[in-house]
Amino acid sequence: MDHQYIKDPMAIERKSFEMISAELGEKNGTGLKMDMIKRVIHTTADFELTGLLQFKEGVEDRLLQAFKGGATIISDTNMIKAGISKKMAHQLGVEINCFVDSEEAHQEAQEKGITRSMAAIDIAARLPGKKVFVIGNAPTALYRILELIEQNSLSPEAVIGVPVGFVGAAESKEALWTADIPSVITKGRKGGSTIGVALVNAVLKEAVKDIGK
Amino acid sequence: MDHQYIKDPMAIERKSFEMISAELGEKNGTGLKMDMIKRVIHTTADFELTGLLQFKEGVEDRLLQAFKGGATIISDTNMIKAGISKKMAHQLGVEINCFVDSEEAHQEAQEKGITRSMAAIDIAARLPGKKVFVIGNAPTALYRILELIEQNSLSPEAVIGVPVGFVGAAESKEALWTADIPSVITKGRKGGSTIGVALVNAVLKEAVKDIGK
Numbered sequence: 001m002d003h004q005y006i007k008d009p010m011a012i013e014r015k016s017f018e019m020i021s022a023e024l025g026e027k028n029g030t031g032l033k034m035d036m037i038k039r040v041i042h043t044t045a046d047f048e049l050t051g052l053l054q055f056k057e058g059v060e061d062r063l064l065q066a067f068k069g070g071a072t073i074i075s076d077t078n079m080i081k082a083g084i085s086k087k088m089a090h091q092l093g094v095e096i097n098c099f100v101d102s103e104e105a106h107q108e109a110q111e112k113g114i115t116r117s118m119a120a121i122d123i124a125a126r127l128p129g130k131k132v133f134v135i136g137n138a139p140t141a142l143y144r145i146l147e148l149i150e151q152n153s154l155s156p157e158a159v160i161g162v163p164v165g166f167v168g169a170a171e172s173k174e175a176l177w178t179a180d181i182p183s184v185i186t187k188g189r190k191g192g193s194t195i196g197v198a199l200v201n202a203v204l205k206e207a208v209k210d211i212g213k
Numbered sequence: 214m215d216h217q218y219i220k221d222p223m224a225i226e227r228k229s230f231e232m233i234s235a236e237l238g239e240k241n242g243t244g245l246k247m248d249m250i251k252r253v254i255h256t257t258a259d260f261e262l263t264g265l266l267q268f269k270e271g272v273e274d275r276l277l278q279a280f281k282g283g284a285t286i287i288s289d290t291n292m293i294k295a296g297i298s299k300k301m302a303h304q305l306g307v308e309i310n311c312f313v314d315s316e317e318a319h320q321e322a323q324e325k326g327i328t329r330s331m332a333a334i335d336i337a338a339r340l341p342g343k344k345v346f347v348i349g350n351a352p353t354a355l356y357r358i359l360e361l362i363e364q365n366s367l368s369p370e371a372v373i374g375v376p377v378g379f380v381g382a383a384e385s386k387e388a389l390w391t392a393d394i395p396s397v398i399t400k401g402r403k404g405g406s407t408i409g410v411a412l413v414n415a416v417l418k419e420a421v422k423d424i425g426k
Contacts, residue, residue, distance in 0.1 A: 003360060005353065005381050006380060009330075016380050020379065045379065045382075045401075045404070046403065079296040082291040083290075115221075143216045146216060164256065164257065164258050165229060165255070165258060166229040166232045166233065166258065168219060168225065190258045191258070192407050
């Protein structure tokens with residue numbers, strides 16, 4: 001059997017975004033926030049997320065400036081770390097860290113009697129420089145970020161808080177949204193690593209364009 | 214502010230699966246196939262997938278036997294590779310490979326005038342031993358698997374074909390479903406790396422239990 005299919009990844013992506021724009025109809029628009037929404041749809045094929053994504057006023061510019069300034073990304077899952085474009089991050093001098101499987105996180109979690117996801121946030125908080133957190137899985141990681149901010153031990157540029165799940169996920173995102181922190185969330189249960197990655201990669205793309213690389 | 218939240222990951226997972234079982238209502242059931250469906254819901258919070266997932270008769274046992282026999286997993290994305298449980302894979306002697314970013318795939322794609330995703334499949338097809346493919350992103354990777362099977366250059370134990378997207382994804386999964394290959398697919402546009410990972414990890418869990426580790 002002869003399978004006929006488009007083999008040009010750029011053509012596939014272009015056509016996909018045209019279809020997404022068309023299906024968004026009157027909700028379609030331009031600008032970085034819209035790019036972020038469309039990339040999430042592209043990565044999930046789930047238009048319900050259009051209504052679930054919430055952006056704090058100006059957070060997209062805050063993320064853009066952070067990445068143009070070479071901020072460090074900290075994720076709660078290795079999937080997010082794997083999915084963020086290494087090429088674009090490298091062009092911007094952006095490092096991507098995930099400490100959840102590190103020996104240090106194991107040890108610190110045991111010593112403090114907390115989850116490894118929480119210990120991984122504590123480790124990240126001690127890094128120097130500007131930080132953007134991307135949480136796709138662990139509500140406990142998101143709560144830990146909020147606790148450290150309240151204790152003045154952490155001051156992130158922005159937090160992408162999109163944990164998915166049935167226990168604690170929605171509540172943790174609601175707590176982030178209530179706090180005075182530049183953030184992006186997905187309301188309710190939906191979220192996940194691919195959504196976090198899509199939001200980051202959309203901003204990285206704009207940042208790379210801005211610096212003319 | 215004092216944030217009250219469950220900090221025991223095992224308790225969170227247990228409660229999550231109880232909620233999923235309850236919400237599935239009369240669609241709820243037991244067995245490995247049901248475990249796979251529930252883990253997909255757990256990872257997406259998207260109950261629509263219950264109706265989109267399709268399993269070829271007996272594919273879950275075929276996957277189980279493959280993993281118990283130490284088959285090699287080949288994924289099209291680094292996110293899938295990152296998300297599959299290394300601990301369980303290691304206990305079973307299952308290796309996880311993704312060649313899409315390899316130097317070899319770059320070179321082979323240029324030489325043959327194909328996508329890197331396709332070249333990565335060609336490289337994987339030349340590996341010795343039993344293979345399970347997990348495709349979460351690239352329709353071209355899935356079509357390449359079908360082409361190699363038709364050319365008798367590849368005979369995988371099973372294919373988890375869940376690419377997400379607007380151009381070619383649904384068609385590629387339909388082509389896989391039509392072929393005489395043990396497979397799991399998601400009908401239509403939805404799919405993605407997290408879904409591929411959930412399906413694999415559900416089977417790995419059962420396999421580890423079976424071998425008594």
